[in-house]
Amino acid sequence: MRRLSTIAPALLLAVIGSIAPAGSSAADAPSVVKLIIKPLLCVIDKEGASCAVTFDIRWKSARPGEYCLNDSVQPSPLRCWPLAQSGQMRQERVFSEDFRYWLAPPAGTEALSEVKIEVLRVGSTDRRRERRTRHVWDVL
Secondary structure, three states: OHHHHHOOHHHHHHHHHHOOOOOOOHHHOOOOEEEEEEOOEEEEOOOOOOEEEEEEEEEEEEEEEEEEEEEOOOOOOOEEEEEEEEEEEEEEEEEOOOEEEEEEOOOOOOOOEEEEEEEEEOOOOOHHHHOOOOOOOOOO
């Protein structure tokens, strides 16, 4: 006990703080899941009504488990992978509004990873925006 008292108090606290409690383990740590979807953006011109896109969907997890890919358009999962650590799929889709994909456990409502797909509309039907504007320095 005499040697313990000679250790600097800050060092002693650092050593005690780094010791994990008896009940904790690596299985208690939250799983890190990365969801990658390409493309993330669809650009619609003023004559277009919707986008037709093929999505490349990939995911990877730090731990193997059962994961399901969901989207905000359909109530049921698009696909589930039993006891997997990574997965991939392609999906063709026609859409006109923003939506999102997320990866979650089969019965879970909490998303482990989420990606938003956005629709950008370019062009306007307002004729004032189509007119050519002149620069301030253009006097001729």
